[in-house]
Amino acid sequence: MTKWVYSFGGGLNEGSAGMRNLLGGKGANLAEMASIGLPVPPGFTITTEVCSAYYDNGNAYPADLAEQVAAALHRVEKSVGLVFGDATAPLLVSVRSGARVSMPGMMDTVLNLGLNDETVEGLAASSKDERFAWDSYRRFIQMYGSVVMGVPHHRFEDLLEQAKHGLGVTDDTAIKASDWREIVKDYKDIVQKETGKPFPNDPQEQLWGAISAVFGSWMNPRAHTYRKLHDIPASWGTAVNVQAMVFGNMGDDCATGVCFTRDPSTGENIFYGEYLVNAQGEDVVAGIRTPQPMSAARAAADQSPMEKVLPEAYKELMRVRDILEKHYRDMQDIEFTVQSNVLYMLQTRSGKRTAAAALKIAIDMAQEGLITQEEAIQRVPPGSLDQLLHPTLDPKAEKNLFSRGLPASPGAAAGAIVFTAEEVEDRAAKGEDVILVRIETSPEDVHGMHAARGVLTTRGGMTSHAAVVARGMGRVCVAGAGGITVDYKAQTMTVGNVTLKGGDWITLDGGTGAVYVGKVATIPPTLSGDFSTLMGWADEVRRLRVRANAETPEDAETARRFGAEGIGLSRTEHMFFGPDRIGFVRQMIMSDDPATRKKAIDALLPFQRDDFSQIFRIMSGLPVTIRLLDPPLHEFLPHGETELEEVATALGQSVESLRARRSALSEANPMLGHRGCRLGITYPEIYAMQVRAIIEAAIAVSKETGQAIVPEIMIPLVGMKTELEVTRKAAEAEVAAVFKEQGTTLDYLIGTMIELPRAAITAGQIADVADFFSFGTNDLTQTTLGLSRDDAGSFLPYYVDHGLLPKDPFVSIDREGVGALVRMGAENGRKTKSNLKLGVCGEHGGDPDSIAFFESVGLDYVSCSPFRVPVARLAAAQAALAAKKAKASS
Numbered sequence: 001m002t003k004w005v006y007s008f009g010g011g012l013n014e015g016s017a018g019m020r021n022l023l024g025g026k027g028a029n030l031a032e033m034a035s036i037g038l039p040v041p042p043g044f045t046i047t048t049e050v051c052s053a054y055y056d057n058g059n060a061y062p063a064d065l066a067e068q069v070a071a072a073l074h075r076v077e078k079s080v081g082l083v084f085g086d087a088t089a090p091l092l093v094s095v096r097s098g099a100r101v102s103m104p105g106m107m108d109t110v111l112n113l114g115l116n117d118e119t120v121e122g123l124a125a126s127s128k129d130e131r132f133a134w135d136s137y138r139r140f141i142q143m144y145g146s147v148v149m150g151v152p153h154h155r156f157e158d159l160l161e162q163a164k165h166g167l168g169v170t171d172d173t174a175i176k177a178s179d180w181r182e183i184v185k186d187y188k189d190i191v192q193k194e195t196g197k198p199f200p201n202d203p204q205e206q207l208w209g210a211i212s213a214v215f216g217s218w219m220n221p222r223a224h225t226y227r228k229l230h231d232i233p234a235s236w237g238t239a240v241n242v243q244a245m246v247f248g249n250m251g252d253d254c255a256t257g258v259c260f261t262r263d264p265s266t267g268e269n270i271f272y273g274e275y276l277v278n279a280q281g282e283d284v285v286a287g288i289r290t291p292q293p294m295s296a297a298r299a300a301a302d303q304s305p306m307e308k309v310l311p312e313a314y315k316e317l318m319r320v321r322d323i324l325e326k327h328y329r330d331m332q333d334i335e336f337t338v339q340s341n342v343l344y345m346l347q348t349r350s351g352k353r354t355a356a357a358a359l360k361i362a363i364d365m366a367q368e369g370l371i372t373q374e375e376a377i378q379r380v381p382p383g384s385l386d387q388l389l390h391p392t393l394d395p396k397a398e399k400n401l402f403s404r405g406l407p408a409s410p411g412a413a414a415g416a417i418v419f420t421a422e423e424v425e426d427r428a429a430k431g432e433d434v435i436l437v438r439i440e441t442s443p444e445d446v447h448g449m450h451a452a453r454g455v456l457t458t459r460g461g462m463t464s465h466a467a468v469v470a471r472g473m474g475r476v477c478v479a480g481a482g483g484i485t486v487d488y489k490a491q492t493m494t495v496g497n498v499t500l501k502g503g504d505w506i507t508l509d510g511g512t513g514a515v516y517v518g519k520v521a522t523i524p525p526t527l528s529g530d531f532s533t534l535m536g537w538a539d540e541v542r543r544l545r546v547r548a549n550a551e552t553p554e555d556a557e558t559a560r561r562f563g564a565e566g567i568g569l570s571r572t573e574h575m576f577f578g579p580d581r582i583g584f585v586r587q588m589i590m591s592d593d594p595a596t597r598k599k600a601i602d603a604l605l606p607f608q609r610d611d612f613s614q615i616f617r618i619m620s621g622l623p624v625t626i627r628l629l630d631p632p633l634h635e636f637l638p639h640g641e642t643e644l645e646e647v648a649t650a651l652g653q654s655v656e657s658l659r660a661r662r663s664a665l666s667e668a669n670p671m672l673g674h675r676g677c678r679l680g681i682t683y684p685e686i687y688a689m690q691v692r693a694i695i696e697a698a699i700a701v702s703k704e705t706g707q708a709i710v711p712e713i714m715i716p717l718v719g720m721k722t723e724l725e726v727t728r729k730a731a732e733a734e735v736a737a738v739f740k741e742q743g744t745t746l747d748y749l750i751g752t753m754i755e756l757p758r759a760a761i762t763a764g765q766i767a768d769v770a771d772f773f774s775f776g777t778n779d780l781t782q783t784t785l786g787l788s789r790d791d792a793g794s795f796l797p798y799y800v801d802h803g804l805l806p807k808d809p810f811v812s813i814d815r816e817g818v819g820a821l822v823r824m825g826a827e828n829g830r831k832t833k834s835n836l837k838l839g840v841c842g843e844h845g846g847d848p849d850s851i852a853f854f855e856s857v858g859l860d861y862v863s864c865s866p867f868r869v870p871v872a873r874l875a876a877a878q879a880a881l882a883a884k885k886a887k888a889s890s
Contacts, residue, residue, distance in 0.1 A: 004050050005068040009034045009042030009243075010079030017328070022047050024098030024239030029348050036327060038320060038345050042079040043093070043243030044072035046211065048100065051237030054215050069211075073242070080244050085203040089126050090119035092136070092245040095210035097217060099238045102333075102349050104468045106226045106446065107238060108147040108217040110210040111280060112140035112245060116201045124177075132250045134180035135172070139249075139280060141187040141199060144206065148213040151194045153442075159186055171289070173278050207242070214240045225447045228801070229473070246344045248337040249280050255310055255338040256281045259294055261321050262331045264353040264471055265410050265510075267360025267530075271295055271321060273334070274461045275306045281335060281346070290480065291461040313338040324348055329370045330379070331361050352471050354410055355380070355387035359530040373537050374881055380534060382848040382875040387411065387474040389525055389562070389867050393509050397521035402506065403495045405456070405481030407513040408467035413454030413476035414507040414519045417500060419488055421448020428452065435506055437493055439486050441466040449475060454508040456515060458484045476510035484515075527562070527870070535563060535870060538877035544854065545861035546872045547623070549841060551575055551611075556618040558866040563873055566623035567615065568774065568863020569714075569841035572690060573631040575611050576604075583646060586638050588686065590661050601689045608693035612711075613701055621707035625774060625841070625863075627753065628690050630676045630716040637662055671779075671788070676717025677752075680727050687715075687727060691734040699742050710747045714774060718752040721765040728769050751837070755779035760821035764828035767836055773829050774863070775822050777842030777850075781809050784818045810843065813850040823857050839863060848875035855879035 006014040006023055008031035015023045015031030023031065027045030034040040046069065053062055073093075077083050082091035092114040097107035115123065115137045124133035145151040160172075163183055169175060175183075191199045200206050217223060218238045227234060248256030258281070259273020274291035276283050283289050292304050294314070299305040307314045317336060320343070324332045333351035337344045353361065362376035371379070393399075393412040415433035418424045421444065424436045428451035436452040438445060440459040449455050449469055454476035457466045461480050470477035485494045491502035500506065500517065507520040547568030548559030556567065576585045587600035615624055638644045644655055644662070680687035691713060698709040715727045728750050739745045754760055755776030763773065782789055787796075789810050799805045805814075813819050822840070829836045839861040844850035846864030851872060854862055856879075864872050 001064060002049070002062065003047075003068070004062060004065050005044050005046055005072045006031065007042070007044045007072050007075055009040045010075065012042075012075060015045060020100045021236075022049065022239075024048055024100055024241070025102060025349050026096065026098030026347055027239045027241050030241065030243070032327075033324075033345050033348060036323065038323065039343055040345050041244040041246050042076045043241060044069070044076065045098065046240040046242070048237040048239045051215050051218060051239070052235070055219070055237075059212075059216075069207075069242075073207075076242075076244050082244075084114055084207075085119065086122065087118040088122045090114055090122045092119075092123070093207070094241075094243050094245055095207070095214060096241045096243070097214045097238045098241050099218075099232070100236055101230075101232055102352065103223065103226050103230075103232070104352065104465070106217075106223040107220070108213050109282070110140070110143050110147055110213070111282065112136045113144070113206050113210055114203045115140045116203065119203070127247075127250060129250055130177040131175075131180065132247070134177050134184060135175070135249060136247070138180055138184050138187055139282075141184060141191070143282070144210065145187065145191045145194075145199065147217075148209045149191060149195050149197070149199075151191055155190050155194065156187060159183070159190065211240050211242075214238065222444055222446050225450075229446075229450055231807070234803075243346070246337045246339045246346075247280070248276075248339065249278050250339060252277055253310070253338075253341045254278055255306065255313070256283065257291070257294070257306065257336055259317070259321075259334050259336070260331060260351045261325045261334070262351075262357070262361055264331070264333075264351050264357050265407065267331075267353065267357035267364065269364060270298075271318065272298075277304075277309060281337070290459070290482065310338055310341065313341055313343045316343045320345065326370070329365065329375075331357075352468055354471050355384040355474065356410060356530070358384060359388075359534055363530050363533050374541065377534065377538050377541065377874070377877050378881060380874060382871045382878065384474060385531075385870045385874060386867075388527065388531060389870065392511070392523060392525065393507070394521040394523045399507075399514075399520055400517040402498065402500070402515045402517045403481050403483045405458075405478040405484075405513045405515065406461060406467075407509070407511055408461075408464070408479040409455075409470040409475060409477035410510040411454075411474075411476040412507065412509055412511075412520070412522055413452075414505060415453040416503050416505055417493065418448075418452070419486070419491055419502055421445040421451075424448035425451045435508060437486060438466070439488075440464065441469070449473060454478070454510065456481060456484075456506070456508060458482055458486055476508050478508050478510060478513050478515055481513075481515060531870075535873055538874050539563075542873065542876040542880045544851065544859065544872075544876040544879070546869055546876060547625075547839070547841075547861050547863040548866045548869055549845075549863050550615070550866055553614045553618060555866050556615050559869060560618060560620075562866060562869040564622075564866065564869045565861070566625075567619060568625050568839050568845070568861060570615060570624060570626045572608070572611075572627060572629050575608065576629075576631075581607055586643070586646075589637065592661065594685070597683070598685055601685055605689050605693055608690060609697045609700075612694050612697035616697055616701040616709050616711075617705065620705070621709060623710065623712055625712040625714050625751075625772075625839075626690075626694055627714045627716050628677075628680060628687050631679070637666070671782070677715050677723045677727050678717065680715065680730075681723065684730050688730065688734045691731045692738055695735050695738045695746075695748065696742070698746055698748070699738070699744060702746060708746070710749065712749045712751060712772060714751055714753055714772075716753045716776070717755060717779075718766060719756045719758045720762065721769060724752050724766055724769050749837075753841070754822075754825050755783070757784055757821055760825035763825035764832045767829040767832035770829075770833075770836070772837035772839070773825065775825065775838075775840040775842065775859075777813060777818060777822070777840055777844045778810070780821060780842070781814065781818050784821060785809060785814065807849075812847050813844045813853055815853055819853055819857075822854075826857050826859065846872050848878070851875040852879040852882065855883055 013031045013035040017032035020028040023045045084091040095110045120137045124130040142156040146153045188199045248254045255277045257275030263272040273294045293299045294306050296305045296307045331351045332348045335347040358380045362379040365371045366376040415435040418434045427434050435454050437456045455470050457479045467479045507516040545565045547566040548564040549569040550556045551570045551574045584600045584603045591597040698711045702709045718724045749771035751770045751772030753776040754773050838859045841863040845862035846868030
């Protein structure tokens with residue numbers, strides 16, 4: 001019989017932290033905490049395998065699941081001395097999701113389950129607190145009605161606000177038991193009107209309704225969006241955790257809170273979190289009430305820190321903090337409840353953190369001896385480094401302060417005010433910078449949060465939904481800016497007598513919590529301290545070298561600043577679009593007379609020589625791979641009549657004749673047309689000019705600096721050995737001519753870009769006449785899959801969303817197809833020439849998953865955009881460590 005249910009707490013722990021794939025992160029950690037003696041209310045976990053079976057069998061459960069759930073529930077009853085559904089001493093339970101990786105707020109939770117008109121009286125009698133019992137009942141109806149029965153959440157909230165207004169109170173805790181009774185009746189009426197069904201009275205019906213709702217939430221739109229953003233497969237499923245309730249809302253000796261063992265924004269080794277007296281967990285994360293700080297040291301004069309309000313529970317929590325960090329050897333995100341001054345642990349998990357915090361925590365823990373340097377390298381997601389490579393607010397810039405909130409997620413972001421997630425997504429898709437402004441965010445806003453430059457909320461604290469999700473996404477966030485009044489209907493936000501409208505610009509400072517009117521100037525990032533330390537550790541262990549794609553001095557300087565070890569791709573066609581050059585390029589292409597064409601080419605020579613000289617100078621002897629001209633011709637042809645007339649005047653020809661020439665040169669499919677080496681073969685004087693410019697520049701810079709410059713000349717779009725033979729021979733002749741004229745020589749390499757399937761298949765032949773291969777995986781993906789990178793966006797997302805492709809193949813390499821060609825080309829090339837230098841220069845060179853593949857193939861280097869260089873350095877180190885571990889275990 002398959003085991004579907006695992007118990008934890010109450011002396012029986014059937015799971016452990018190592019079973020997160022089966023039990024989900026929450027279930028595995030609850031069992032682990034209980035096993036090391038921490039105070040965990042007993043419960044049980046329904047495995048992720050049930051989730052898979054549920055969806056595979058038309059939302060039906062395995063036949064023996066109900067029996068296993070009943071047995072596990074009975075064990076909980078015995079452990080706590082209460083009975084589920086009993087009218088005098090009722091056991092209440094929570095039902096929560098628990099995927100194997102943390103997905104904060106994306107799936108559903110139901111608390112206080114088991115209450116009905118009879119058990120609420122039993123709870124009131126056993127707790128001796130009628131107000132608490134009826135408050136718990138209304139919470140249950142509100143949560144169950146929304147999560148399980150589909151009643152819009154605002155229907156309950158609107159009614160509650162009306163009731164508080166009528167009672168003349170502002171805080172839920174001020175509502176009396178008799179008033180909660182009336183509100184419960186009204187809540188039930190809402191359920192009846194919205195669903196046509198009464199609120200369920202049977203606790204067993206409630207339990208299975210909640211279990212089904214949690215499994216169902218695995219496929220809800222917000223969870224789907226979150227999985228897509230974080231590359232979480234739908235096949236993993238979620239577990240369901242059913243746990244005995246403990247109550248933080250029984251009075252002033254009770255509380256609930258969320259805390260982190262270190263600061264998730266900065267990484268500082270300080271206890272960080274918030275709590276609320278007389279509340280349940282949803283009150284903290286939803287931002288409905290403003291939470292209070294944990295420690296007295298971080299509390300303002302008008303705040304009530306837990307350290308002073310509940311000193312014994314706080315002391316115990318500090319003890320648990322130390323135990324958990326040492327046990328898990330990572331910063332933990334903890335949820336807890338205090339009931340009658342007794343601490344209970346409801347969850348621990350590795351906490352979401354910013355890139356800066358991830359760096360600091362990893363380095364500090366390595367230096368504290370909790371983890372090794374190699375583990376520290378593996379703790380930081382390479383893609384998260386993007387957060388550190390963007391500007392921050394200029395401290396000298398003029399600023400017009402609008403308001404202040406809590407610095408929930410660091411960085412600086414400016415954009416237009418937008419009040420809905422849908423509008424944010426629409427405007428961001430058009431390239432606009434936008435800030436999502438909400439009273440409070442909910443899981444339904446996750447797609448807008450991802451598209452926004454930053455998030456501003458007027459409610460909520462440092463552990464609110466907005467703060468946690470924004471930190472995980474690397475979005476700037478200012479939370480709990482209570483001085484701002486947001487009016488969704490009017491599309492305005494107001495502080496005092498200053499009102500901003502939707503579309504007005506604001507700037508968020510996630511480091512201080514400041515909100516400024518307008519756009520504030522920024523300064524470039526400084527990459528020192530923790531960043532430099534981790535990069536140094538990564539560089540010590542990685543095998544793959546990291547170069548950059550760059551063809552301007554600015555890009556080359558950025559690449560050097562970020563640690564590039566050379567240039568792996570300098571696209572010369574990008575150099576030809578300047579206003580002082582494009583005319584000569586058009587004359588070169590449009591001329592059918594070799595002498596006239598040569599005149600235009602000669603005019604371009606000094607421009608090219610200067611381009612290459614600047615790059616060689618900046619790279620200071622590091623390798624530079626220069627790709628000879630590879631233009632789809634249509635990009636350079638004169639388009640409008642004005643451009644045509646300018647070229648005609650320069651060439652001394654009629655507009656009519658050039659119009660005919662343009663027509664003759666136009667191509668139905670220019671990406672597969674007269675480009676790359678085909679252009680160099682039919683118009684050899686073009687490549688001759690570029691080779692001459694490269695060698696002359698290398699000689700000049702070598703003499704100027706005293707450094708050995710070894711240029712790497714790359715011939716593009718080769719599909720067969722004969723093409724490279726012809727172009728290499730011509731290039732070598734031009735190099736020899738320059739050497740003779742200059743009376744000197746230098747070392748150089750001539751290689752090719754492998755970007756056509758035929759080139760990969762015949763790489764063994766091509767390697768005969770190549771000094772290096774650089775895999776151009778952008779075009780190799782296009783030509784292998786028959787996809788246009790420029791046009792596939794209309795359907796590729798559908799393929800990814802529906803599982804036809806695991807990822808966008810232009811973002812992460814298609815290992816089975818394109819990757820197989822790269823592997824074949826590398827292996828066959830080195831069979832012919834064992835010392836053949838191998839690199840990759842497509843966009844995949846900056847993708848961590850693709851870099852892991854290139855490590856397995858044995859390439860020498862990857863080349864990526866300058867801003868991705870740190871990402872590639874860290875990813876290469878992690879790939880090397882993974883390969884080392886795999887080798888050791890084989």
